């Protein structure tokens with residue numbers, strides 16, 4: 001199957017729980033790619049349900065998770081990771097025989113621990129994490145192309161039915177993603193350094209700048225172009241989602257932060273002792289890493305991240 005083409009056998013009834021950025025993007029993408037015959041949107045919030053109806057991105061909309069999952073052959077949980085356990089408990093008795101349950105959470109070990117025990121042996125559980133997103137939230141922020149050429153990581157627990165994993169893989173491929181399979185533990189370690197710690201650094205630097213007394217907040221905003229502005233984009237990410245990420249991937253994040261602090265101390269020393277060679281060598285290595293990310297098609301080489309400059313007034 002070529003990426004982005006309809007699946008050989010689409011799911012007949014896809015239930016998406018949580019129609020935020022990721023859930024609403026999945027609803028749009030699944031419809032567009034023909035990866036599901038029917039999409040059922042389940043969200044506890046009346047405002048979110050009203051927006052989903054107005055946007056016309058699902059065939060059915062309900063606030064009740066237990067009835068919403070009835071007869072669904074594929075259920076994807078798209079809520080903050082710490083909300084998964086309660087939802088799994090509420091939907092478990094109504095899951096159809098042989099249904100596949102998945103999720104999109106940014107941390108995988110805790111999802112396996114929180115959701116797995118609620119599921120009967122006949123239910124297949126294939127957790128997933130699309131490494132795609134924006135700093136925006138809610139159903140209006142979603143779009144069908146969000147996953148195109150992005151990675152979707154599947155973390156099936158040991159003993160998961162291979163055919164179920166294959167169906168989930170083919171779903172993600174149908175909506176344009178590249179798929180990789182790894183253990184939940186390895187996922188959490190890799191994502192700690194590529195995503196979680198960078199977010200923490202962004203939250204921290206924006207917080208530090210906001211709390212400074214010698215430099216006014218007005219100056220921080222006015223002169224933000226020199227690097228700071230890109231941190232503010234990341235630091236605008238959803239507070240609930242990211243609180244849950246740090247509380248549930250605690251060990252891997254602390255491990256990576258330990259290494260980060262050691263390397264930062266080495267840089268501090270290089271600056272203090274005027275070791276230009278150490279600085280130059282590191283900056284040369286990091287520049288090469290950005291080039292390889294561009295070469296892999298995961299980022300644009302256009303200046304200013306491809307942003308269109310404001311026209312001169």
Ligand code: NAP
Nearest residue numbers: 018019020021022045079080081083105106133134137138
């Ligand atoms: P979002 O836009 O904030 O949407 C989350 C949805 O879940 C909202 O509809 C929200 O309803 C609902 N929700 C929140 N708490 C809930 C609870 N306790 N019980 C039931 N529903 C609840 O978030 P998102 O960015 O789509 O993130 C959803 C999941 O995707 C998270 O697990 C996150 O780790 C993962 N993820 C996010 C990104 C990203 O870049 N954003 C990327 C990859 C994976 P309310 O609006 O009423 O709160």
